[in-house]
Amino acid sequence: xxxxxxxxxxxxxxxxxxxxxxxxxxxxxxxxxxxxxxxxxxxxxxxxxxxxxxxxxxxxxxxxxxxxxxxxxxxxxxxxxxxxxxxxxxxxxxxxxxxxxxxxxxxxxxxxxxxxxxxxxxxxxxxxxxxxxxxxxxxxxxxxxxxxxxxxxxxxxxxxxxxxxxxxxxxxxxxxxxxxxxxxxxxxxxxxxxxxxxxxxxxxxxxxxxxxxxxxxxxxxxxxxxxxxxxxxxxxxxxxxxxxxxx
Amino acid sequence: xxxxxxxxxxxxxxxxxxxxxxxxxxxxxxxxxxxxxxxxxxxxxxxxxxxxxxxxxxxxxxxxxxxxxxxxxxxxxxxxxxxxxxxxxxxxxxxxxxxxxxxxxxxxxxxxxxxxxxxxxxxxxxxxxxxxxxxxxxxxxxxxxxxxxxxxxxxxxxxxxxxxxxxxxxxxxxxxxxxxxxxxxxxxxxxxxxxxxxxxxxxxxxxxxxxxxxxxxxxxxxxxxxxxxxxxxxxxxxxxxxxxxxxxxxxxxxxxxxxxxxxxxxxxxxxxxxxxxxxxxxxxxxxxxxxxxxxxxxxxxxxxxxx
Amino acid sequence: xxxxxxxxxxxxxxxxxxxxxxxxxxxxxxxxxxxxxxxxxxxxxxxxxxxxxxxxxxxxxxxxxxxxxxxxxxxxxxxxxxxxxxxxxxxxxxxxxxxxxxxxxxxxxxxxxxxxxxxxxxxxxxxxxxxxxxxxxxxxxxxxxxxxxxxxxxxxxxxxxxxxxxxxxxxxxxxxxxxxxxxxxxxxxxxxxxxxxxxxxxxxxxxxxxxxxxxxxxxxxxxxxxxxxxxxxxxxxxxxxxxxxxxxxxxxxxxxxxxxxxxxxxxxxxxxxxxxxxxxxxxxxxxxxxxxxxxxxxxxxxxxxxxxxxxxxxxxxxxxxxxxxxxxxxxxxxxxxxxxxxxxxxxxxxxxxxxxxxxx
Numbered sequence: 040x041x042x043x044x045x046x047x048x049x050x051x052x053x054x055x056x057x058x059x060x061x062x063x064x065x066x067x068x069x070x071x072x073x074x075x076x077x078x079x080x081x082x083x084x085x086x087x088x089x090x091x092x093x094x095x096x097x098x099x100x101x102x103x104x105x106x107x108x109x110x111x112x113x114x115x116x117x118x119x120x121x122x123x124x125x126x127x128x129x130x131x132x133x134x135x136x137x138x139x140x141x142x143x144x145x146x147x148x149x150x151x152x153x154x155x156x157x158x159x160x161x162x163x164x165x166x167x168x169x170x171x172x173x174x175x176x177x178x179x180x181x182x183x184x185x186x187x188x189x190x191x192x193x194x195x196x197x198x199x200x201x202x203x204x205x206x207x208x209x210x211x212x213x214x215x216x217x218x219x220x221x222x223x224x225x226x227x228x229x230x231x232x233x234x235x236x237x238x239x240x241x242x243x244x245x246x247x248x249x250x251x252x253x254x255x256x257x258x259x260x261x262x263x264x265x266x267x268x269x270x271x272x273x274x275x276x277x278x279x280x281x282x283x284x285x286x
Numbered sequence: 287x288x289x290x291x292x293x294x295x296x297x298x299x300x301x302x303x304x305x306x307x308x309x310x311x312x313x314x315x316x317x318x319x320x321x322x323x324x325x326x327x328x329x330x331x332x333x334x335x336x337x338x339x340x341x342x343x344x345x346x347x348x349x350x351x352x353x354x355x356x357x358x359x360x361x362x363x364x365x366x367x368x369x370x371x372x373x374x375x376x377x378x379x380x381x382x383x384x385x386x387x388x389x390x391x392x393x394x395x396x397x398x399x400x401x402x403x404x405x406x407x408x409x410x411x412x413x414x415x416x417x418x419x420x421x422x423x424x425x426x427x428x429x430x431x432x433x434x435x436x437x438x439x440x441x442x443x444x445x446x447x448x449x450x451x452x453x454x455x456x457x458x459x460x461x462x463x464x465x466x467x468x469x470x471x472x473x474x475x476x477x478x479x480x481x482x483x484x485x486x487x488x489x490x491x492x493x494x495x496x497x498x499x500x501x502x503x504x505x506x507x508x509x510x511x512x513x514x515x516x517x518x519x520x521x522x523x524x525x526x527x528x529x530x531x532x533x534x535x536x537x538x539x540x541x542x543x544x545x546x547x548x549x550x551x552x553x554x555x556x557x558x559x560x561x562x563x564x565x566x567x568x569x570x571x572x573x574x575x576x577x578x579x580x581x582x583x584x585x586x587x588x589x590x591x592x593x
Numbered sequence: 594x595x596x597x598x599x600x601x602x603x604x605x606x607x608x609x610x611x612x613x614x615x616x617x618x619x620x621x622x623x624x625x626x627x628x629x630x631x632x633x634x635x636x637x638x639x640x641x642x643x644x645x646x647x648x649x650x651x652x653x654x655x656x657x658x659x660x661x662x663x664x665x666x667x668x669x670x671x672x673x674x675x676x677x678x679x680x681x682x683x684x685x686x687x688x689x690x691x692x693x694x695x696x697x698x699x700x701x702x703x704x705x706x707x708x709x710x711x712x713x714x715x716x717x718x719x720x721x722x723x724x725x726x727x728x729x730x731x732x733x734x735x736x737x738x739x740x741x742x743x744x745x746x747x748x749x750x751x752x753x754x755x756x757x758x759x760x761x762x763x764x765x766x767x768x769x770x771x772x773x774x775x776x777x778x779x780x781x782x783x784x785x786x787x788x789x790x791x792x793x794x795x796x797x798x799x800x801x802x803x804x805x806x807x808x809x810x811x812x813x814x815x816x817x818x819x820x821x822x823x824x825x826x827x828x829x830x831x832x833x834x835x836x837x838x839x840x841x842x843x844x845x846x847x848x849x850x851x852x853x854x855x856x857x858x859x860x861x862x863x864x865x866x867x868x869x870x871x872x873x874x875x876x877x878x879x880x881x882x883x884x885x886x887x888x889x890x891x892x893x894x895x896x897x898x899x900x901x902x903x904x905x906x907x908x909x910x911x912x913x914x915x916x917x918x919x920x921x922x923x924x925x926x927x928x929x930x931x932x933x934x935x936x937x938x939x940x941x942x943x944x945x946x947x948x949x950x951x952x953x
Contacts, residue, residue: 093832095828095832114836115831115832116831116832116834116835116836116837119831119832119833119834120834124832125832127829131826131828131829131832132826132829133821133822133825133826133829134825135821135825136818136821136822140818144815144818144819144822144830144833145833145834147834149815150834150835150836151836151839152816152839152840152843155814155815155816155819155840156810156811156814156815156816157814158814158815158816200833204833204834330743386925386929389929390928390929393928394742394743395652395654395742395743395746396928396932397928398654398743398746399880399881399884399924399927399928400924400925400928400929402877402921402924403920403921403922403923403924403925403928404921404924404925405921406917406918406920406921406924407917407918407921407922407925408921409917410914410917410918410921411918413914413917414914527747527750527751527754527873530747531747531751534744534747563762565758565761565762566762568758569755569758569759569762572751572754572755573755575751576748576751576752579740579744579748580734580735580738580740581738583738583739583740583744
């Protein structure tokens with residue numbers, strides 16, 4: 040299940056906003072084909088870590104090693120080209136384009152100005168879009184305007200838009216927020232499927248969901264790592280209980 | 287530089303500096319009004335210059351009234367004119383917000399275009415009502431003349447008076463925004479509209495008031511303006527681009543930044559005007575400002591926040 | 594399998610209708626004087642078409658397109674002026690062989706940057722390249738630093754103001770506030786005769802149709818879809834692996850190049866170029882042409898330009914004061930009541946099903 044090669048190595052990562060350290064000398068390692076859940080109270084810095092990895096926020100110190108490159112030195116689209124995909128907390132899809140077009144835009148071809156001018160919708164693109172749409176349960180909705188999807192379906196679409204890029208590291212920020220129980224089950228199954236070929240980092244608050252999918256859990260608090268391990272060990276950890284799980 | 291002695295250069299800088307003060311006052315008052323509107327509310331008002339013109343015309347006509355009908359009051363009409371300028375601009379700003387601006391809050395580019403249209407309409411109204419030629423106010427005697435601290439330095443009195451007035455007004459704005467209850471409501475609304483509404487603040491009323499106050503300050507700028515130049519229908523539109531640059535240069539969210547920015551831009555232009563033609567001075571100033579904005583788009587005085 | 598159609602049928606029909614209007618109806622209905630006016634309006638339409646690309650599709654509001662229109666026009670004017678200032682016709686000047694306004698300003702030699710404009714080939718390249726290069730510099734400086742939206746619009750105004758001041762101030766080099774006038778011949782062909790004006794009108798129309806086709810190719814390509822996506826969700830596009838600033842720079846330069854061609858054709862058709870087309874006021878006016886026609890519609894932009902300009906000519910003659918009020922009112926009403934212009938109204942009420950590319 041887990042290949043012991045490290046895919047993502049975060050070392051001494053710090054970012055401060057006007058004196059406030061949102062992330063404080065963080066060390067985090069993610070292996071290949073691992074599904075890591077990151078949990079913690081609000082304001083712990085979880086989303087900021089994802090922002091730092093994908094380049095949305097610039098770090099003040101530290102480095103992020105991914106495939107022999109330091110991500111802190113690259114721009115957002117370069118990081119995407121390397122193989123990192125990021126899903127946002129609120130579904131970020133192109134509302135006025137169809138499901139098909141949403142997936143098509145995310146297909147990794149014609150990414151330069153010239154490339155996009157001469158881009159043609161060839162058969163292999165059609166096939167690949169249909170394939171991904173099937174995985175995210177949206178193969179019946181390809182010509183529907185994305186704005187009209189349900190909240191849960193929008194989340195799936197965004198996941199699909201990442202999948203079609205074939206990333207080696209996928210980062211999902213609260214993928215099941217606002218989903219029904221049935222939708223959560225399907226999402227858990229989807230995530231289980233996709234992490235066979237890649238690593239996934241998931242930020243979530245739903246403990247049952249995390250338990251059902253995570254290989255390893257990292258608990259964050261005030262910009263630092265509080266505890267790390269399997270869900271059981273983390274739930275039994277005294278510090279974690281005090282800070283986060285209530286009592 | 288052209289054979290001036292050091293002493294003469296010093297005197298030139300001081301004098302240009304003071305002549306730059308009047309420009310600084312106009313810039314600052316315009317920019318304060320705009321910073322409140324744009325910086326705090328994110329609304330672009332391309333008609334802001336026309337509120338300056340409104341205040342200026344109000345002053346000119348008060349002056350005419352005094353000169354023609356109440357000659358004894360010529361010495362004291364000016365403060366009335368300032369208040370009148372504020373009130374007229376405030377009222378028109380309030381009206382504008384109610385009729386137009388409040389429909390366009392989420393659409394900044396559209397607000398820009400719509401208020402440009404308002405600016406055209408207002409300019410035409412001024413032209414039709416007051417004629418296309420420029421008119422001036424008769425300055426009261428105590429504003430004329432100058433002070434001579436040394437042989438070669440000549441400081442105009444109206445410049446000093448305007449400086450004082452601007453400082454007082456800036457202080458009032460500061461107190462209004464940061465020390466009064468209304469100011470608290472304004473800042474709360476602009477930072478988190480939904481929550482402010484949730485705790486019972488009437489956000490629509492706050493918006494209306496803020497916008498109107500911003501316009502009112504431009505009206506005062508107009509009154510100040512009459513002491514340094516004459517007024518025509520398009521006077522205000524000459525300052526609008528400069529004013530926006532001043533606001534953006536200083537950091538739209540920071541009032542101190544606005545003051546510093548207005549000061550440096552006015553002074554830079556004024557000093558350069560002595561050595562170059564006034565148009566080249568303008569070009570260089572604009573270029574410098576644009577370069578700074580490109581190097582630091584958030585302005586000179588702004589804090590780093592999580593996006 | 595749905596192919597992406599380069600030109601979907603209904604748009605082509607629309608282009609055909611517009612072409613018929615330009616090449617048949619107008620020349621048959623109007624005398625040469627009015628036709629020349631129409632030709633002038635059509636050159637403004639180039640700018641409006643460019644704005645559909647960068648503003649409608651790309652969300653980049655430029656309030657300084659007059660800069661590019663003017664630069665293209667000035668390049669062409671410089672060539673024509675040099676041709677009209679040969680030593681024989683300028684024999685009475687103190688320095689024959691240079692343009693009259695330079696002589697009036699006591700210049701004795703042609704400034705260095707005028708020299709290359711003796712060549713028509715150079716001029717043709719300059720018309721497109723100089724404004725595009727200028728747009729490239731502005732675009733890279735702004736978009737790479739993520740300056741956009743309102744800030745960008747204000748800065749384009751500042752640029753327009755700067756260029757106007759520079760042109761007006763440097764009378765000896767540029768003809769100052771009057772611009773470059775008294776243009777006579779293009780390669781010996783007198784452009785002032787009625788016959789020439791007819792031909793120029795058709796050339797004008799031809800270039801406009803070509804620009805429309807190029808623009809249509811762009812808007813219906815993947816790049817066009819990307820621009821729409823970027824306009825609404827720039828960040829998501831970035832995280833799908835696109836360097837957003839490159840696309841913005843591209844569309845801005847394309848809009849600049851098209852506007853510049855319009856400027857050059859204007860100079861040929863109308864016979865002069867002056868800074869009155871470069872500044873803030875004319876640039877913002879060009880935006881209203883696009884806004885009225887429909888910022889999302891290439892064909893609409895042309896109709897909008899024609900309509901607003903016809904209105905302007907009519908009202909300026911009879912009721913000048915009313916015109917400014919009307920124009921101000923136009924700005925307000927377009928924004929408040931019909932943001933997609935006439936094309937939007939047409940689509941909503943008259944057309945049956947909208948092709949995806951024109952959806953706002």
